[in-house]
Amino acid sequence: MSQTPIIIACDFASRAELEIFLQPFGSEPLFLKIGMELYYKEGNSLVQELKERGYKVFLDLKLHDIPNTVAQALRSLAQLDVEYITVHATGGAAMLKAASEAVQGSKTKLLAVTVLTSISEESLQRDLGVVATLDETVMAYAKMAQDNGIDGVICSPHETAAIRAQAGTEFAIVTPGIRDVNDATDDQARVATPEWALEQGATELVIGRSITGSKQPLATYMNIKERIK
Numbered sequence: 001m002s003q004t005p006i007i008i009a010c011d012f013a014s015r016a017e018l019e020i021f022l023q024p025f026g027s028e029p030l031f032l033k034i035g036m037e038l039y040y041k042e043g044n045s046l047v048q049e050l051k052e053r054g055y056k057v058f059l060d061l062k063l064h065d066i067p068n069t070v071a072q073a074l075r076s077l078a079q080l081d082v083e084y085i086t087v088h089a090t091g092g093a094a095m096l097k098a099a100s101e102a103v104q105g106s107k108t109k110l111l112a113v114t115v116l117t118s119i120s121e122e123s124l125q126r127d128l129g130v131v132a133t134l135d136e137t138v139m140a141y142a143k144m145a146q147d148n149g150i151d152g153v154i155c156s157p158h159e160t161a162a163i164r165a166q167a168g169t170e171f172a173i174v175t176p177g178i179r180d181v182n183d184a185t186d187d188q189a190r191v192a193t194p195e196w197a198l199e200q201g202a203t204e205l206v207i208g209r210s211i212t213g214s215k216q217p218l219a220t221y222m223n224i225k226e227r228i229k
């Protein structure tokens with residue numbers, strides 16, 4: 001298995017598009033994030049097949065509901081035996097506790113999404129009515145997640161060092177919003193380079209369009225992988 005911390009966000013519309021993307025990678029061991037777009041179209045069978053083919057899978061469904069509903073959904077999803085599943089930290093302490101209990105006994109680890117990397121501090125305070133700063137909010141959500149048995153968080157590289165200091169070395173910190181200096185930021189508000197994210201203490205990096213939208217996805221992936229080795 002590859003030791004690279006890169007997780008590729010496979011935000012494709014169909015299995016066919018995913019296969020076209022994967023083809024040049026051959027037997028390269030990859031860690032693939034399957035999100036709502038592909039999962040809603042292709043369902044569990046795609047996840048099972050990718051696992052059978054030796055890929056590590058992160059199922060990013062960002063569950064957000066009352067504790068009982070999230071727990072029941074996770075009991076079902078845990079049977080897929082994927083590495084990671086996401087829940088929203090804003091589901092609250094009781095939901096996070098119910099979620100962590102629901103996956104006990106499976107190998108699946110849960111990641112709590114703190115504040116989405118598409119949200120700026122201005123938007124957090126103006127649109128979502130949060131009074132605290134973005135950093136304070138992310139730190140509070142990370143602590144709530146850890147206190148309630150969640151294995152790690154999703155946050156931007158900008159909050160990673162503070163969470164690492166607060167949460168210790170065992171807590172997973174997975175950072176999307178990864179861009180090289182010349183890449184378009186698209187809909188992301190809080191971005192950073194792969195190198196910087198790892199320096200801050202990220203466990204893994206979620207990288208989507210910088211790789212999937214590249215004219216040469218394999219070369220781009222290998223370039224990043226070599227740089228952060």
Ligand SMILES: O=C(O)c1cc(=O)[nH]c(=O)n1[C@@H]1O[C@H](COP(=O)(O)O)[C@@H](O)[C@H]1O
Binds near residue numbers: 155
């Ligand atoms: O949970 C996530 O993975 C996630 C959380 C977050 O705060 N921001 C975020 O961008 N993501 C995901 O990370 C990926 C980022 O994709 P790119 O912006 O194309 O690199 C997408 O699949 C998002 O769904």
